[in-house]
Structures are given as C-alpha cells and as structure tokens.
Amino acid sequence: xxxxxxxxxxxLSLRDFPAIDREEEVLGPRDVRIKLHTVGxxxxxxxxxxxxxxxxxxxxxxxxxxxxxxxxxxxxxxxxQTLKVGDRVCMEPGIPDPNSRATRLGMYNVDxxxxxxxxxxxxxxxxxxxxxxxxxxxxxxxxxxxxxxxxVEPLAVGVHAATKxxxxxxxxGVVMGAGPIGLVTALSALAAGCARVYVTDLxxxxxxxxxxxxxxxxxxxxxxxxxxxxxxxxxxxxxADLVFEATGSPKAAAQVxxxxxxxxxxxMIGGQPDPVSYDAGAAMVREARVENIFRYAHVFPRCVAMxxxxxxxxxxxxxxxxxxxxxxxxxEIAASAPxxxxxxxxxxxx
Ligand SMILES: [Zn+2]
Numbered sequence: 001x002x003x004x005x006x007x008x009x010x011x012l013s014l015r016d017f018p019a020i021d022r023e024e025e026v027l028g029p030r031d032v033r034i035k036l037h038t039v040g041x042x043x044x045x046x047x048x049x050x051x052x053x054x055x056x057x058x059x060x061x062x063x064x065x066x067x068x069x070x071x072x073x074x075x076x077x078x079x080x081q082t083l084k085v086g087d088r089v090c091m092e093p094g095i096p097d098p099n100s101r102a103t104r105l106g107m108y109n110v111d112x113x114x115x116x117x118x119x120x121x122x123x124x125x126x127x128x129x130x131x132x133x134x135x136x137x138x139x140x141x142x143x144x145x146x147x148x149x150x151x152v153e154p155l156a157v158g159v160h161a162a163t164k165x166x167x168x169x170x171x172x173g174v175v176m177g178a179g180p181i182g183l184v185t186a187l188s189a190l191a192a193g194c195a196r197v198y199v200t201d202l203x204x205x206x207x208x209x210x211x212x213x214x215x216x217x218x219x220x221x222x223x224x225x226x227x228x229x230x231x232x233x234x235x236x237x238x239x240a241d242l243v244f245e246a247t248g249s250p251k252a253a254a255q256v257x258x259x260x261x262x263x264x265x266x267x268m269i270g271g272q273p274d275p276v277s278y279d280a281g282a283a284m285v286r287e288a289r290v291e292n293i294f295r296y297a298h299v300f301p302r303c304v305a306m307x308x309x310x311x312x313x314x315x316x317x318x319x320x321x322x323x324x325x326x327x328x329x330x331x332e333i334a335a336s337a338p339x340x341x342x343x344x345x346x347x348x349x350x
Pocket of ligand 1: 042043044067068153154
C-alpha cells in the first residue's frame with residue numbers, strides 16, 4: 001500500500017515508499033507495530049507542503065507527512081507488557097533519546113535528539129503501518145473513537161499549555177487565535193478550571209465555531225473590538241489571569257500583556273520564526289510570569305482520559321474527513337485554509 005509523500009515543496013504524491021518498509025523491518029523488544037487508522041492534517045504538514053521548510057527544518061529529500069494518528073496494534077515486541085495485538089491506540093509522535101540529559105530531567109520534549117514524525121529527516125505516518133515504542137503508544141478506551149484519538153496530538157498542546165499556566169478554578173483566560181491550537185487550548189483551560197475564556201481572532205466564522213464549543217467561551221473579533229478593554233470591563237478593571245498566545249503572529253505577541261491582570265501568566269504557544277517585540281515594561285508592572293511551550297510532555301494519557309470522561313469534547317473540531325486516496329486533494333484544500341474548517345482528517349483503508 002502507498003504512502004503520502006511530500007516529494008518537494010508544492011508537490012505531493014501517493015506512492016510506494018520501499019525505504020520505509022526496510023527501515024521498519026525490525027521490531028524492537030519494546031516496540032509495537034501499528035496499523036494506522038486515522039491521521040489528522042496539521043498546520044505543520046501543510047506548511048512543509050507549501051513552504052518546504054519550517055525554520056531550520058528543511059525538506060531536502062522526499063518525506064512522508066502526518067503525525068496526528070490513531071491505529072490498531074498488529075504486533076508486539078518480546079518485552080511489551082501494556083499492549084497486545086488488537087488494542088486501539090494513539091501515538092505520541094516525538095521519540096526522545098531515553099538516556100539523554102533532558103529525558104532524565106523529565107523534559108523529554110526539549111531533548112535536542114528527539115525524533116518527531118514528519119519533521120525532516122524523520123518520516124510521518126500517512127502510510128499503512130509504523131513501528132513505535134510501547135512507551136509512546138497509548139491504549140484507547142472503547143468510547144474514544146479513532147477520529148477523537150487522532151485529535152489527542154493537537155489537544156496535548158493545549159493541555160500542556162494549561163498545565164504550564166497552572167490554571168486555578170475560576171480563572172479568567174484569554175486565548176489569542178481561534179485556529180485548531182487556540183481552540184484546544186480554550187477547551188483545555190476550561191477543563192482545568194477557567195470560569196471564562198475569551199478567544200480572539202480576525203475571522204468571524206472561526207469565532208462562531210469557538211463560541212459553539214462552550215457557553216463559557218466568548219469570541220472577540222480583534223478587528224472590531226479591543227480585547228484588553230473588553231476583559232477589563234468584565235473584570236472590574238483587573239484583567240485576565242491567563243493569556244495564551246496561539247496565533248504565532250508578531251503583532252499579537254507584542255500585545256500579550258495588555259489584557260493580563262497583575263500577577264498573571266502568559267503562555268507563548270504560537271511558533272515565531274523571527275524575533276518579536278516584547279513589552280518588558282508592561283510585563284514588569286504586572287510581575288507577569290511568562291511560560292513557553294514546545295509541543296508537550298507527559299500529557300497523552302491525561303488527554304485520552306478527558307476524552308473518555310467527557311471533560312473535553314473534540315468532536316466538533318473535526319470538520320472534514322477524507323479517504324486516503326483523496327489525501328492529495330485534502331492537502332490542497334487544507335492549504336487554501338477554508339475558514340469554516342478546523343481539523344481535517346484522513347482515514348486509511350482498513
Ligand atoms: Zn500537529
């Protein structure tokens with residue numbers, strides 16, 4: 001069966017990819033072999049397709065895309081204990097060096113040696129099967145679908161951001177950006193205890209989607225309304241306890257402290273390819289705490305548990321599903337960034 005290959009910038013094909021079969025012939029004692037079921041299209045996959053690079057990561061050789069995945073275990077290594085053939089699973093796509101200093105300190109996501117799916121030169125998983133460590137493969141409860149499970153990867157970013165923010169019950173949050181990551185961050189902040197989350201964007205349709213997710217979400221169109229003034233009006237002039245920057249826009253990043261309450265926390269989520277301005281004075285007078293996140297660590301089991309319990313519902317974020325044979329077209333559509341779409345997914349033939 002074929003894989004979805006980014007041949008080079010702007011060129012995708014569905015074709016056999018013998019190199020990956022050779023790479024995965026061996027199943028390590030603590031690995032499992034997984035038949036892929038559902039794969040979400042991430043902004044980073046689309047960015048590699050349209051730009052051929054993200055920052056220092058450049059696509060120099062054909063690369064298989066995809067890193068948001070769920071599937072079924074079809075083979076287990078000799079020492080695997082927690083998984084068996086037939087288990088439905090989702091996978092954490094970044095594999096660190098288990099002995100690295102970062103990993104030993106518990107910060108495996110910032111291990112410089114981490115190998116992350118669909119980040120050159122590592123292949124992604126829009127292909128029939130993959131081999132993955134047991135330690136980064138998580139069993140799904142029966143009531144979590146493959147589609148929801150393929151949302152765990154983006155959701156993990158929001159849950160990691162809420163964890164770093166140290167949300168307290170009743171906090172007021174602002175999430176800048178109503179893209180998929182902004183929306184999972186808003187859901188995570190609410191699940192962590194926020195009383196209200198203001199979600200900002202320029203696109204009215206995205207704000208409508210945000211508000212449809214929860215009565216505790218208020219959409220703010222920053223083309224028409226000043227979010228800092230609005231939040232202060234609703235909080236007796238105090239401001240938001242937490243501000244999550246999920247746009248990656250330098251303009252938004254320059255304004256993160258404006259809606260923030262004294263003693264509040266800003267979490268920088270959106271990637272910034274270039275240095276951005278930072279209002280140190282505004283941060284100082286608030287004694288603002290600033291956190292940065294890089295992907296996530298230790299949150300996949302929490303995400304799965306919240307999907308299973310209903311604490312977080314990601315189903316409304318899945319707006320389109322494509323057959324694997326249509327995956328080139330799916331990427332073309334995703335690259336055009338339709339305003340009514342949040343997450344598009346691809347289902348592999350079973
Ligand atoms: Zn992703």
